[in-house]
Amino acid sequence: MYRASKQQNPHITISRNKRSLIKILAASGFTPLLMRMLPPAHAETKADPLELVHGIIKHPWFIEVPSGHSLVAFSRPTAAAQDNTQTIQRAVHWTKQWLRLVVKYQQNPLRASRCIAHAQVAMHDAWLLAATQGASAETRELSAHRAASLVLQHLFPNETPGFFEAQYAWLAAQLPASNINQDLAEATGTRVGQAIINRSLRDGAGRTWPVRDRPKDFPGIWQAAHPIYAVNPTEPYAGEWRSWLKPSPQRYQPPTAPRPGSEQHRREALEVLNVIRNLTPKQLEVAERWNLDAGSVTPAGVWMQHAIDLLLRSQIPGDRFEASVAVLAATSVAMEDSFIACWRIKFRDWSERPITAIRRDLAPGFTTPLVTPGFPGYVSGHSTLSGATSIVLAYFWPTEAPELNAMADEAAISRLWGGIHFRSDNDEGLRVGRGIGAEVLAAL
Known part of the structure; x- marks a missing residue:
């Protein structure tokens, strides 16, 4: 992405797109990755077409392999391949x-x-x-x-x-x-x-949740909500599934979800109520487009489709198959690990959904454009997964960082526009997800 400066300028010039990714990481508190994002000394930017910048596999995600091998020495595909x-x-x-x-x-x-x-x-x-x-x-x-x-x-x-x-x-x-x-x-x-x-078979995904594991009631605990009134939450043990990466000791842990009686909870409930009462056609379209539950490709599918599109549009030097499996593996690891982290927080806090709070405190007949999911709200799964995935894909395609960041932000705000998440659910989910994306990059 960078070429040597003819003037051998001792200062480092960072492209606007890579600067955007650095800004996202810095704002979220993930400074250890910033040095990775800097170009080499005596470098300046150039206007490249879409290019896969990082595509080399450096280590396995799960299988032990012999050490001491250099990928550079491996044979390249034939012309036909x-x-x-x-x-x-x-x-x-x-x-x-x-x-x-x-x-x-x-x-x-x-x-x-x-x-x-x-x-x-x-x-x-x-x-x-x-x-x-x-x-x-x-x-x-x-x-x-x-x-x-x-x-x-x-x-x-x-x-x-x-x-x-x-x-x-x-x-x-x-x-x-x-x-x-x-x-x-x-x-x-x-x-x-x-x-x-x-x-x-041993990652914990086969466990069955007993109702007795529900915590004792407290103000703001998640309740079965209109219109489906699901009593048993979806995948309550998912936060205990085996992750691909060991969580970093420095992983960001969001504060406890705002509870009823707090000024933040009141303010956020009012915001959801006012947004839904004044929802624009564009906001409704975005909310419905990101409403990806069972029967759709799900949020993971949307992001994987985007990764496929980026691969097909990219200039990829060397082994294109190698680059593709590297991108898709890192992306999928970020997605599952971000969901696991998200669900761990959901069932740490058991926080109520907006429809429960608004019907109780503000507007008894309140309804939402989207069906409220049957599990706790804080933090948002869409936001967490999108935050993680956008960071990983932006590492491979720095020129796409602004678009990827905007896509993650849209996924997050769509949940507020659908009336099913408070703002803090989305903001904290993005921050958690971007941190997990940073952990995946550190593993690369």
Whole structure:
């Protein structure tokens, strides 16, 4: 993204777009990452087209691999495998299948993010493990496809028998057979796929929540709300699921949610009431567009679709498959880990939704444009996931940082415009999410 200055200016000039990302991180308190975002000394900006800046895999997310290998020394794909669009389309094939299956089986947003994280990490780590064994680029790619096919087959057991195997065979047929070590690809992909499947069986997502675990009533505790009046909250144990990254000791922990009787709670309840009474058509359109519950691609799906679009529009030097799996793995890890952190806070505070507070204190007949979800409000899941994902994608595409930040902000404010979140739910969710995005970048 940067080129040497002809004048050898000793001062560092930072592009407006990268400066935007630095400002976001600094405002959220994530200064350890700022040095990563600075260009090298004696550098100035240039106007580049959309370019994937960071795309190299440096470490596995889950699988142990031999050390001492340099990615630079690995063989590059053949000319046939180097076509940008075809290579990236193969790299995102399983992501697109996941998008379809999330809608088909109406997964809730947490389950959807969990599934794609397991699948993308399987692809990433299988690719890397094959690479450390000196495999050709085509063998590495096929290893990744094998791992993804096995993981998704496990996570979607009701799909048509043989479907995932047929998809794997179709992808294998796209690669030049003369450059593939079939046995190595099969063994490596199976090894990684099974390891990720074993992880999924022990990540805590199978636990069933007993009603007796609900805390004793207190002012402002989450209640079953109009119109669905769900008594049991959605995925109450999700905050205890196994995360991909060990939470940083410096991770931001938001203050306790504002409670009834406080000035902040009163002010925020009034804000929601006034916003809904004066909602503009544009605000309603944004709220409905981001209303991504079960039966949609979910928030994770929207962000993964955006990542796919960025990959397809990018100039990617070197191994495009490698770059794609690196981006999608980091993005999916940020999404699931941000949801886990969000749910930990939700069930730490058990905070009520706006409709409960407003009907009790301000307007008994109050209704909202969106259906109020059946779980505590603080902090917002959309905001947390969007904050994390926007930071990760902006790392790979610094020129897109302003747009990505605006997209996350829109996702957050849409929840207030829908009448289902207080402002603090959204603001604190964004801050938590951006911190988790920073942790993912630190792991890179």
